[in-house]
Amino acid sequence: xxxxxxxxxxxxxAEAMTWVVATIIILIFTFxxxxxxxxxxxxxxxxxxxxxxxxxxxDAGVASQQMLFAILNSKSNSNEKEIKALIEEAQYEEVRxxxxxxxxxxxxxxxxxxxxxxxxxxxxLVNINNGADGERVSLNIGQMEVGLECSQ
Amino acid sequence: xxxxxxxxxxxxxxxxxxxxxxxxxxxSAVVIFSSAPLDIRGIEASLLSDSLINCVSENGRIxxxxxxxxxxxxxxxxxxxxxxxxxxxxxxxxxQYFVAVRFExxxxxxxxxxxxxxxxxxxxxxxxxxxxxxxxFLLDKEGKLILIKITSAIRKIEKNAVE
Numbered sequence: 577x578x579x580x581x582x583x584x585x586x587x588x589x590a591e592a593m594t595w596v597v598a599t600i601i602i603l604i605f606t607f608x609x610x611x612x613x614x615x616x617x618x619x620x621x622x623x624x625x626x627x628x629x630x631x632x633x634x635d636a637g638v639a640s641q642q643m644l645f646a647i648l649n650s651k652s653n654s655n656e657k658e659i660k661a662l663i664e665e666a667q668y669e670e671v672r673x674x675x676x677x678x679x680x681x682x683x684x685x686x687x688x689x690x691x692x693x694x695x696x697x698x699x700x701l702v703n704i705n706n707g708a709d710g711e712r713v714s715l716n717i718g719q720m721e722v723g724l725e726c727s728q
Numbered sequence: 729x730x731x732x733x734x735x736x737x738x739x740x741x742x743x744x745x746x747x748x749x750x751x752x753x754x755x756s757a758v759v760i761f762s763s764a765p766l767d768i769r770g771i772e773a774s775l776l777s778d779s780l781i782n783c784v785s786e787n788g789r790i791x792x793x794x795x796x797x798x799x800x801x802x803x804x805x806x807x808x809x810x811x812x813x814x815x816x817x818x819x820x821x822x823x824q825y826f827v828a829v830r831f832e833x834x835x836x837x838x839x840x841x842x843x844x845x846x847x848x849x850x851x852x853x854x855x856x857x858x859x860x861x862x863x864x865f866l867l868d869k870e871g872k873l874i875l876i877k878i879t880s881a882i883r884k885i886e887k888n889a890v891e
Binding site for chain 1: 745749753763781787862863871873
């Protein structure tokens with residue numbers, strides 16, 4: 577009986593069986609891991625080139641910047657003054673009408689939002705929202721922040 | 729005394745097996761992921777369009793040089809563009825790019841003309857040039873706002889072919 581106890585490996589077999597099951601589970605998870613990696617590698621996209629993610633078609637701001645300059649340097653239809661000058665003279669209603677006319681003229685091709693914000697008080701003096709969803713560019717004219725956001 | 733020699737050898741074997749499996753898994757995952765192709769032609773085309781926008785416009789106005797365009801000028805010279813891919817060793821190095829600026833009925837182009845018609849090829853989205861079109865409005869020389877279209881296309885199909 578003592579010999580049987582010495583030679584019995586039942587407890588050792590049970591421990592080894594635990595490892596067999598663990599190995600099988602690890603193998604399953606390993607194959608799952610490789611499967612997920614192969615799917616992720618097929619859908620690799622160009623992320624983080626510019627920090628916040630950059631996708632085809634997204635306006636990186638260069639076009640919006642030039643369009644903002646174009647709007648500010650263009651003349652209002654009613655009094656031939658530049659829109660930049662109208663902002664400096666606080667003629668915001670005139671600014672709103674002129675910019676709405678400009679953005680409406682190109683709305684089939686380009687959608688833009690335009691705003692003039694008072695930096696001291698924080699409120700919007702002009703806020704034209706056409707549902708654009710691109711990168712916002714802005715500049716300061718005196719105590720005003722003038723901005724444009726366009727998408728195509 | 730119960731001998732545990734067999735027990736330790738058995739467990740060591742499984743430790744080694746698991747170690748090898750995990751190592752192979754990690755190495756395989758890295759190889760699979762990093763060897764997958766990454767097509768950045770879309771970004772490249774967009775950056776090329778941005779370069780052209782910076783070249784064509786200044787403070788919201790179209791530069792005068794684009795009104796007096798003639799055959800003696802080229803977009804590559806005026807805009808400091810180098811439309812060659814030196815990874816190609818033969819004459820196809822110059823056929824990989826196409827750029828165009830269009831406004832008020834004028835059209836100024838450079839590069840391989842044949843790429844643009846393939847841009848929106850309906851039959852397949854695989855193995856065709858990647859294109860980018862940007863539109864913006866700028867002031868013309870009369871102070872009137874007009875629409876400009878900037879188009880760029882990048883071929884490089886051999887390096888980005890989808891099987």
